[in-house]
Amino acid sequence: MIKITDLIVKKIIKNEFISIKIIVVLNNKFVGISLMPIESDIIYNNFYIKNIFNSLNLKASMCIKFIKNVIYNNIVGKDPSLQYEIDNLLFLINKKFDNLFFKKIILTVSISIARSYSNYKKIKLHELISELSNNNNNKKPNLILNIFNKNNKNILCNYLDIKNFMLELNSNIFLLENLYYINLIYKKLINKLNKIYNKYLNINNKINSNIILYEINDLIYKSVLYNNNNINIGIDLSASDLYNEHNDFYFLNEKNKVISNCEFIEYIENLLNMYSISYIENSSHKYDWKLSYIQTEIFGNKLKLVGDSIFNNDLFLIEQGIKHNICNSILIKYYNMSTFSEIINICNLVKKYNYKIIISNIFRDIDDLFFIDLALGISSDYIKIGYIYNFNLYKNLILNK
Incomplete structure (x- = not known):
């Protein structure tokens, strides 16, 4: 016993x-x-x-x-x-x-x-997780990398309408050379944005999301990773921050303009037409399921619409969201859950309905290595990490593999 x-x-x-x-x-x-x-x-x-x-x-x-x-x-x-x-x-x-x-x-x-x-x-922990998830798939996850936050301590742009800018890498993340190219893109991007920020600061103007997206787009087009559509842009709209609950409307800070749901959809459509975006988090207010449903109907076949705050890692909300065709991908913030079993249950539910799974990780929060075991064990589609805190950790993990 x-x-x-x-x-x-x-x-x-x-x-x-x-x-x-x-x-x-x-x-x-x-x-x-x-x-x-x-x-x-x-x-x-x-x-x-x-x-x-x-x-x-x-x-x-x-x-x-x-x-x-x-x-x-x-x-x-x-x-x-x-x-x-x-x-x-x-x-x-x-x-x-x-x-x-x-x-x-x-x-x-x-x-x-x-x-x-x-x-x-x-056995290894990820093998135990595979057993508990009835997972026979050996697929390795791709990578979502947070590269720029509007509250970046070096370039404060907290008036931006887009909260986070990311890179989506659609090739094997366990290849060290891929991280080398991403690192190159990141460093060039920060250097460019610093120069642009100083320029705009001197003329009392503001950096807007389009400037940042243009620079990211330009850099990934020039990257060797762009071949075969291996790299794209991801964004976090954090639409709850753009929403006025008292008056029931969205407000774009950069345009200083109130917009309707239809105009919000047009705003997203314009972004997709202009830039190589394939991943959007929080595209509607967390209680605005009607808009989220419409967005999923329109954009669901074109990109990953990722539910984060709208589901809040709540099993009931995720079940209801899947039932009502809300989003097509779910961000799993395992560090906000209370037990190992709860994590496995939620991941199994999401996989059952063929939603994309993105495992999010925060450095110095809960057991740094667990997110790797979880991602491999359930064969998640992506791992999402923050560049500043996780890049060296991730590099070391790959070297150790």
């Missing part, structure tokens, strides 16, 4: 960063280890910098107490092969405390249980 015999939690301090190492032990022999970086709620500036470490230390102590006093007795002695039952207990704990920080702790413990069980079975 196999059972969880211990749950060990340790505080790791490295270069003034604090992480919690969570170790699940099976039969006093097999272990599953996950790291949970501790993040501070304190603003990172010179005035508060001396308090950051104290804040991290306090949160780490809270984490250790929570695991020892609340979680430990609920999982020790349980059979890890019954992960769904254990996760139900963890889900109830999460519901009782209803705290985002504790939720991340619970998820990290849940992932550690799955990892320990895969070690017991002498």
Whole structure:
């Protein structure tokens, strides 16, 4: 008989960063280890910098107490092969405390249980996920890379109508040369935008989304990756930010203009005609399912319309969205979920209806390597990473492979 015999939690301090190492032990022999970086709620500036470490230390102590006093007795002695039952207990704990920080702790413990069980079975975690998902597909995911955010600390353009600009790479992401070319595009783009920003700043003008899209378009056309349609542009419209809930309309900041739903559709159509865009996130307000449905009918065969805030990783909302033909792709933010089983359930539902799956990852949030296992295990269509934080991590993963 196999059972969880211990749950060990340790505080790791490295270069003034604090992480919690969570170790699940099976039969006093097999272990599953996950790291949970501790993040501070304190603003990172010179005035508060001396308090950051104290804040991290306090949160780490809270984490250790929570695991020892609340979680430990609920999982020790349980059979890890019954992960769904254990996760139900963890889900109830999460519901009782209803705290985002504790939720991340619970998820990290849940992932550690799955990892320990895969070690017991002498298989990799992504192979265990494949078993649980009945997935026999060995397809490797493509890459969505966030390259520019309108709140970029170097080039502040927070009046832009487009929130994020991305590159969609439709070829094997595990080829290091592809990352080399993307890195080249990114560096050239930032250099160009810096020059343009300084130019426009001097004449009291504003950079608009078209300028950025034009530069990205120009760079990818000149890239060797453009052959065979291997690289395209992705954007996050973050339409909820453009929506006025009180007056029920969308507002384009760059044009200083109120637009109707029909005009919003025309706006997207113009972008598609002008630029090599194949991926759009948040193309409508999260409650505007009518517009999202119309957009899916019009653009669904042309590009990936990705549901993010409209579904909010909620199983019920995803089911309803699929039923009403809302979007054709879903962004899975696994780090916002409460258990390993919840992640698998949502991914299985999305796959069942042939929606595209994009696994999103945030650096220094929940177990950096889990997103790779998840993407491979369910054969996701894409992995989405943020350039600044994840590029070197991703490069190292590929080199290690």
